[in-house]
């Protein structure tokens with residue numbers, strides 16, 4: 001039980017997902033205990049370093065410029081602002097800062113250099129640093145690694161089939177390519193998805209096939225429950241039930257035994273009992289802070305109370321992997337190459353995305 005496999009099939013994963021709940025929970029908890037300390041949960045703080053105005057059309061995202069949402073767009077934060085926030089996060093028990101920028105892909109230049117400086121700064125605070133900046137080239141991944149990046153997040157979002165129903169401005173293969181570029185460095189991979197976007201169970205298991213057959217498997221897999229934001233194409237989606245979340249977490253744990261399974265967006269809707277069951281089912285990471293990029297998240301003090309209640313301890317940094325060295329900009333071995341890769345633009349029509357775009361024009 002709980003052996004590392006990279007050949008999971010959709011049917012096998014579907015069979016696991018569909019087991020009687022008590023059996024599924026028992027199996028997942030057993031795998032969890034074999035590979036992790038069940039009383040330790042890693043805590044990350046997500047920081048939106050550049051908010052809104054994104055050119056992509058992700059159907060779940062309030063940061064896409066083409067939809068009308070109540071998001072206030074912001075330019076790239078300064079290194080000092082990021083440092084102040086990281087120190088606050090550290091003081092409240094976070095071991096990792098994850099910086100998100102609403103970009104389609106990284107472009108070489110002053111802004112990326114500023115992000116590299118943020119990475120160096122947080123690394124020096126003895127915290128794990130993660131970035132989520134969109135598609136990146138191998139050279140950009142190397143430069144991030146050299147600055148001391150610990151993890152790069154790039155979600156697959158859903159199965160390859162359902163991805164096409166949510167996003168039309170880039171292809172699934174671009175996601176895989178970015179993950180491959182990160183894998184050429186010593187940066188760890190964080191990649192997961194969202195449930196509750198109207199997908200079938202087969203899409204959830206299809207996404208788990210795509211993630212679990214990566215070799216090595218991602219070190220971190222966030223499982224998000226859609227937070228349906230007004231103005232986005234998915235605004236009318238019904239929230240997923242806690243039972244679906246528990247099943248998804250448990251199945252992820254079983255097929256990716258070493259991975260840190262991350263309970264991500266949608267936690268505000270979950271009771272403590274529901275979250276406790278997710279931890280029992282193998283979730284061992286959360287995002288802290290009152291905001292998850294732009295959507296609400298439980299207050300960190302409430303989370304710490306929950307930890308106390310459940311006897312959970314926040315994981316110390318660099319437990320799973322050594323702290324990466326950070327090279328100063330002046331000593332860098334890598335130059336900006338100014339590459340302009342041709343990331344795909346399928347541009348097929350997604351009716352609900354088009355409708356949300358049209359509606360936005362009448363509101364703006």
Ligand code: SF4
Pocket residue numbers: 054055056057058061062063064101102103104134
């Ligand atoms: S999910 Fe990321 S890439 Fe997609 S619209 Fe939002 S910010 Fe842009």
